[in-house]
Amino acid sequence: xRISTFTFNISIVILLICFQSFSIDAQTDSTKFIQRIPAxxxxxxxxxxxxxxxxxxxxxxxxVAIGGYLEANTDxxxxxxxxxxxxxxxxxxxxxxxxxxxxRIKFLSEIExxxxxxxxxxxxxxxxxxxxxxxxxxxxxVMNPIGAFNQNHDGPRWDFVDRPISATTIIPSTLSNVGxxxxxxxxxxRWILGYEAxxxxxxxxxxxxxxxxxxSLAEGKDEKRFEESNSGLPMFSGKVAIRxxxxxxxxxSYMTGVYNKWRNDGLIVDEKRSASxxxxxxxxxxxxxxxxxxxxxxxxxxxxxxxxxxxxxSEQIGGYLDVIGTxxxxxMLGWSNAKINLGFRLEYADYNQGTFNETGGExxxxxxxxxxxxxxxxxxxxxxxxxxxxxxxxDLLGNPPANTGIIQVGFSTYF
Amino acid sequence: xxKKHILSIIFCSALIIVISSCEKILPGLPDDxxxxxxxMEGLSPAQLSQFLRGDVGFNEVFSGQNGLGSVFVxxxxxxxxxxxxxxxxxxxxxxxxxxxSTGNKFLHLGGPQLQNRALPGFTPEQIPAGATFSxxxxxxxxxxxxxxxxxxxxxxxxxxxxxxxxxxxxGVPNWIHPPAFITxxxxxxxxxxxxxxxxxxxxxxxxxxxxxxxxxxxxxGITSLFNxxxxxxxxxxxxxxxxxxxNDVVFYxxxxxxxxxxxxxxxxxILGKNIFNQINCSGCHTPVLKTGYSxxxxxxxxxxxxxxxMLLHDMGxxxxxxxxxxxxxxxxxxxxxxxxxxxxxxSQGGNYFLMHDGRARSIEEAILMxxxxxxxxxxxxxSLSQTDKNALFKFLNSL
Numbered sequence: 001x002r003i004s005t006f007t008f009n010i011s012i013v014i015l016l017i018c019f020q021s022f023s024i025d026a027q028t029d030s031t032k033f034i035q036r037i038p039a040x041x042x043x044x045x046x047x048x049x050x051x052x053x054x055x056x057x058x059x060x061x062x063x064v065a066i067g068g069y070l071e072a073n074t075d076x077x078x079x080x081x082x083x084x085x086x087x088x089x090x091x092x093x094x095x096x097x098x099x100x101x102x103x104r105i106k107f108l109s110e111i112e113x114x115x116x117x118x119x120x121x122x123x124x125x126x127x128x129x130x131x132x133x134x135x136x137x138x139x140x141x142v143m144n145p146i147g148a149f150n151q152n153h154d155g156p157r158w159d160f161v162d163r164p165i166s167a168t169t170i171i172p173s174t175l176s177n178v179g180x181x182x183x184x185x186x187x188x189x190r191w192i193l194g195y196e197a198x199x200x201x202x203x204x205x206x207x208x209x210x211x212x213x214x215x216s217l218a219e220g221k222d223e224k225r226f227e228e229s230n231s232g233l234p235m236f237s238g239k240v241a242i243r244x245x246x247x248x249x250x251x252x253s254y255m256t257g258v259y260n261k262w263r264n265d266g267l268i269v270d271e272k273r274s275a276s277x278x279x280x281x282x283x284x285x286x287x288x289x290x291x292x293x294x295x296x297x298x299x300x301x302x303x304x305x306x307x308x309x310x311x312x313x314s315e316q317i318g319g320y321l322d323v324i325g326t327x328x329x330x331x332m333l334g335w336s337n338a339k340i341n342l343g344f345r346l347e348y349a350d351y352n353q354g355t356f357n358e359t360g361g362e363x364x365x366x367x368x369x370x371x372x373x374x375x376x377x378x379x380x381x382x383x384x385x386x387x388x389x390x391x392x393x394x395d396l397l398g399n400p401p402a403n404t405g406i407i408q409v410g411f412s413t414y415f
Numbered sequence: 416x417x418k419k420h421i422l423s424i425i426f427c428s429a430l431i432i433v434i435s436s437c438e439k440i441l442p443g444l445p446d447d448x449x450x451x452x453x454x455m456e457g458l459s460p461a462q463l464s465q466f467l468r469g470d471v472g473f474n475e476v477f478s479g480q481n482g483l484g485s486v487f488v489x490x491x492x493x494x495x496x497x498x499x500x501x502x503x504x505x506x507x508x509x510x511x512x513x514x515x516s517t518g519n520k521f522l523h524l525g526g527p528q529l530q531n532r533a534l535p536g537f538t539p540e541q542i543p544a545g546a547t548f549s550x551x552x553x554x555x556x557x558x559x560x561x562x563x564x565x566x567x568x569x570x571x572x573x574x575x576x577x578x579x580x581x582x583x584x585x586g587v588p589n590w591i592h593p594p595a596f597i598t599x600x601x602x603x604x605x606x607x608x609x610x611x612x613x614x615x616x617x618x619x620x621x622x623x624x625x626x627x628x629x630x631x632x633x634x635x636g637i638t639s640l641f642n643x644x645x646x647x648x649x650x651x652x653x654x655x656x657x658x659x660x661x662n663d664v665v666f667y668x669x670x671x672x673x674x675x676x677x678x679x680x681x682x683x684x685i686l687g688k689n690i691f692n693q694i695n696c697s698g699c700h701t702p703v704l705k706t707g708y709s710x711x712x713x714x715x716x717x718x719x720x721x722x723x724x725m726l727l728h729d730m731g732x733x734x735x736x737x738x739x740x741x742x743x744x745x746x747x748x749x750x751x752x753x754x755x756x757x758x759x760x761x762s763q764g765g766n767y768f769l770m771h772d773g774r775a776r777s778i779e780e781a782i783l784m785x786x787x788x789x790x791x792x793x794x795x796x797x798s799l800s801q802t803d804k805n806a807l808f809k810f811l812n813s814l
Contacts, residue, residue, distance in 0.1 A: 081444025206480075208535070213476040213490055260535065270536050305535045309490055310505065333423065358504035361764060388440070396494070397503045397764035405441035 046194045046241045046249060047281065048145060048183065050152035051108060051124055054096055055381055055414045067096040071155035073410020079402050089410075090116055092155060094123075104130035112174070122226070123174045132184070138198070139180035141226065145196040145239035146255045147171045147296045148281035155412030159324050159341055159375040161387050162408070165367060166318025166349045170298045171277060172218035177201045178226050179234065192243045201225045202235030202257035203275055208304055208312045213396075214351045214365055215302050215312045217275060220259055231258040231272070248284025248293075253277075259302075273303035290329070292343075295321040311396055313352030313363065320347035324373070335378040345371040352396065364398035367391055382413035448675035451557045451755055451762065452499040455672045457713040462670065469667025472660040477635050482655030484636040485537040485647040486530035492664065495553040495634065499671055500755065500762025502553025504773050508634060511548035516742040521546050523649070527740070528633040530646055537647070547745075549736035550772035551616050555755045555762070558673030559614070561719040562752070563623055564706035567604040567611050573701060573724040584698045584788045586726035589618035589749065591741040596628070596641040597621050602707065612741055613725050616771045618749040619740035623668045627661060669711055673719055674755035678813045687810025690803050694795035699728055699750045699788070722753035722814065731786020734770070746787060757812035778811050779804075 045053050056065035072090045077083060091114065098108040109125040126140030143151055149167035153174055167173045179200025186193045207220035224230070235257025243249040256276035262268065283294035297319035304314045324343035332338035350366040369391035376384045389406040447453065454466045474493035477483035488508045489495050495506040509529040512519040519526045524543040533539040542548050570588055578585045590609035593599060599610050599621070614620035620629060624641075631637040636646045640658050643651045678684050691697060700722040709715045727747040735746035743749075748771055756778070760767055767777050775781035785793045799807070 078441040080442055083441075205535075206478075209478040209480060209483075211476045211478060211481075213494060273535075305533075307533045307537075307539045308535060309487075309532050311490060311494065356503075356505050358507070359764075359766075361766070364764070390442075395497055397497055397505065397762070399497055399764060400761055403442035407441070 046185070046192060046243055047148040047152045047251060047283075048194050048196055048239065048241060050154070050157075051110070051143065052098070052106075054154065056096065056098060063101075064097060064099045067098075067414060068094050069154055069156050069412060069414045070094075071161075071410065071412035073161045073408050075161075075406065075408050077404060077406040079404040091161075094154070101127070106130075121174070121176075121223075123176050134184035134186055136183050137180065138183055141176050141178055142181065142198055142200060143174065143176045144198065144200060144235075144237040144255055145183075146175065146237055146253045146277055147173075147279035147298055148251055148283065148294070149173050149296060150175050154414070156381055156383055156414050158322075158412070159343055159373045159383060159385055160322070160345055160371055161385055161410045162371070162389065162406075164296070164320035164322075164345065165347050165369060165391075166298055166320055167296060169216065169218055169351070170300055170316050170318035170349050171279060172216075172221055175217075175221060177235065181238075190245045194241045194243075195239065197236070197238040199234040199236060201229040202231060202233070203259040204230035205260050207259050207275055207302060208308065213311050215300075215304070215314070215316060216351075217277070217300065217302075220275070230261055232263055233258045233272075248282060251279075251281040253279045253281070271305075273305075275300070275302045277301075290326045292324045293322070295319060310354070310357060310363065311352070311365075313354055313365065315353040316349070316351050317353060318347070318349035320345055324375075333378070337379070339377040341373070341375045341377065343373050343375075345369070345373070347371070362398060363396060364394040365396045367393040382411065384411045385409070447672075448677045449758070450498065451555060451671075451674055451758055453672045455560070455670050455713050458670060462666075462711070465663055465666045466670050468660075469663040469665070469670075472664040473667055475660075477637060479534050482635075482637050484530070484532075484534045486533045486539055487636040487646075488528070488530055488532060488634045490635065492630065492635075495630075496556045497762045499557050500555045501759045501768070502773075503763050504552070504768055507550050507552045507768075507773055509542070509548050509550050510738060510740070511542050511546040512738055512740070514547055514737050514739060514745050516739060516744075519740075525646075525649075528646075530633070530636065547737035549616075549738040552768055552771065552773040554616075554751065555674075555759070556668055557671045557755055558719065558721060558752070559623055559671065560669035560709070560711065560714045561673055561704070561706055561717065562613060562721065562723075562725065563669060564709040564714050565613070565704050565725060566602060566707040568602075569704065569707075570611055570613070570725050571604065574726055582695065582698055583791050584695075584728065586699065586724055586728055586750075586788075587747075588612070588725070589727050589741040589743045589747075591619055591621060593621040593625060594628075594642070597625055609742070615740070616748060616751075617740040617743040618725070618727060619743070623665050624661070627665050627668065631656060631661070666711075669714065673721070674758065674814065676720070676754075676813050677757065678809075681809070681813070683806045683809045684813045685810075686803075687806035687808070687813075690799065690807045691810055694799070695792050697722075698792065699724055699726070700753050701750075720754060723750045726750060728789065729787040730789060733784055733786045736772075753811065753814050756814045778808055 054067050056067040058065040070093050075089050076086045092112055094112040096110050100106050106128045110123045112121045112123050122141050124143055126138050126142050129137040150173040177200035179198050181198030183196040203220035204222055208215055210216055210219035237255035239251055239253035241251035258272045259275045260270055260273045262270045262272045277300050279298040281296040285292050300316040302314050304312055322345045324341050326339050327342050328340040348368040352363045352365040354363050371387055371389045374386045387408040391404050392401040394401040476491045489506050495502045510527050512521055512527050521543055525540045530540045574586050576585050576587045589612040590606050591612040593610055603610055610621055612618040612621055614626045620626040628641040632642045637655045638645055638652050639654050639656050639661055645652045701724040702720055702722055705718045706714055727743050727749050729746050730748050737745050739745045769775040769781040770784055775784055782796050
């Protein structure tokens with residue numbers, strides 16, 4: 001039988017992982033002097049709590065706790081039979097620092113290194129001041145509460161190597177901005193109601209002036225936004241979420257703001273144009289936490305001059321549905337509560353909803369994907385995952401789609 | 416051996432087996448004859464590298480940040496020629512001017528091309544009062560290297576300006592003044608200081624370099640050393656694209672493979688081909704041409720099958736838009752190559768937009784719009800039986 005280079009390479013990687021498992025017994029935990037603060041896995045948490053609901057390490061009586069996660073993977077992809085071969089990717093290395101400054105005053109930061117040090121982002125760095133559980137002030141670099149994934153995006157929580165398409169290209173996760181706002185929660189029997197509302201800097205003109213040749217909120221979140229607002233006007237983002245411990249969580253969120261530089265040096269140089277997003281997210285667990293279902297749908301409206309190219313659509317929509325079932329949960333390989341999960345993701349993003357002025361025909365520019373996954377969780381904070389991804393991407397004109405298949409083996413772990 | 420080690424080995428072995436089989440479920444290459452894009456065979460590694468650079472340049476998207484506009488038609492070469500195929504009405508461009516061959520009188524008013532889109536804050540052009548205009552659907556760009564190297568002598572051999580053979584088909588080249596940055600080759604034939612134009616709907620572009628520089632400037636609003644005139648301000652400005660990128664794109668266009676016929680041995684296709692010749696479609700859509708010398712070795716002295724004579728023909732009043740370029744008359748159009756016709760819909764959003772401005776929505780509609788020098792062929796087509804018509808369509812779709 002002929003063995004291809006790809007198969008050979010991937011086999012070597014797997015064998016190395018296999019040998020690694022033999023040496024686990026020989027390792028000594030050198031961090032026993034450090035106190036591990038596990039994530040709260042109770043059902044009292046909403047997606048909006050994800051920022052604090054992470055495992056941290058604190059040493060002695062130091063007021064600062066540290067945490068983070070790493071994720072890396074192999075990637076072998078082929079689009080219509082054309083491949084660039086096998087790559088190893090270190091997608092994210094993220095550090096958390098948190099501290100309780102004083103009673104009911106907390107600080108947390110999240111710094112992310114993407115693709116090595118290619119991109120370094122401060123994704124969150126904010127102070128929380130609690131006046132009442134229903135009324136907290138948050139200020140600094142905050143994550144805009146739009147959808148669920150943007151708030152709850154840590155790699156180890158997900159059984160997929162890739163982030164959802166719609167949560168990175170329709171909603172440009174991770175989306176954070178400088179600003180302030182309020183948040184709070186209300187508990188009643190088995191119900192939790194939470195809200196968040198912020199005023200922050202917003203997007204910039206690159207939403208419709210970019211090399212993607214499409215409207216892209218992701219292109220409009222330049223690092224300059226941490227210095228000044230491009231439009232000089234605040235962007236509003238807010239969310240309301242409700243959770244029933246037996247049923248699940250439903251979130252409704254909205255974000256809107258002027259994105260273009262309509263005023264320059266005091267002169268009015270353009271009309272104000274806004275970008276708005278509405279998102280619905282939900283999640284639930286069934287059968288004693290053995291089946292996990294989560295999803296999100298988001299819709300984008302962007303005001304665009306009539307005389308600009310129709311390649312830049314004024315409406316977009318996207319969403320994903322993740323279904324993950326635990327097929328084995330028992331002591332395995334020395335881990336007392338290991339899990340093997342099997343599931344899939346179904347996702348879609350339409351970057352340009354509408355019809356051509358010239359023909360009345362539907363504009364294309366959309367993508368859908370199906371991603372089956374098999375994952376192994378030796379502990380709750382670590383996941384090893386095998387994904388096969390198939391997606392079809394249709395161009396602006398609606399020509400026959402490009403078919404892409406991707407095989408990924410990777411891991412993600414809190415530390 | 417411990418149980419967990421056995422489990423590890425079983426797990427890893429299973430994973431290897433699964434991944435070994437996964438290669439088979441990755442999407443495979445489509446048949447070479449079912450797609451238009453791709454390079455010619457026989458390019459050297461250095462030429463392949465330049466081809467790939469040209470591919471990147473061809474698909475580079477321009478925005479306000481890297482030179483787009485301020486007024487424009489499209490944002491990249493690739494968005495007009497999706498998959499290197501024919502364009503869509505979304506990117507159909509408009510040229511305006513006058514009815515005679517005395518030169519465009521509207522250059523000072525934004526001619527010859529209408530930039531119908533603009534960056535935010537700018538206003539797109541309008542067709543000036545008194546100007547005539549025509550709409551041009553972007554053509555497929557495959558196989559253009561072969562067209563480039565047909566000798567002028569061969570083109571002139573196909574011309575029959577006085578219809579000496581009495582078949583009702585004349586055919587003349589469009590004699591044009593190439594821009595200053597073009598140096599015609601030693602074998603180029605001139606007539607009163609004009610040279611043969613071989614690209615464009617009316618044959619108004621001398622070479623792929625001429626066509627490419629014009630397209631960057633007039634379609635995307637990108638200036639270059641070759642043409643530093645900004646389409647919006649009509650002032651000379653700094654180059655917005657490097658000469659190297661333009662050269663790479665021109666090389667890419669030269670070395671895109673020619674469309675490959677499908678089902679050539681099918682009996683119905685063969686019958687259709689015979690009918691095509693019988694009703695004298697081949698009088699203009701010449702099946703076979705050959706190249707002369709080319710510095711790109713794989714293009715030198717090659718026979719190829721474009722189904723064009725590269726000449727202008729009077730297509731009758733139905734296709735007379737009242738606009739001209741070079742010495743072409745308003746009703747004259749350069750015979751478009753038919754190769755790749757059957758794959759047109761794959762780059763036009765699943766539909767046909769044929770003829771110079773996409774007005775024909777099917778191959779039959781296109782045939783029925785032929786007039787002037789093609790009127791005899793059209794009438795013969797109309798008298799064919801449905802079986803023969805079907806065979807003709809099957810042949811045309813196989814190209």
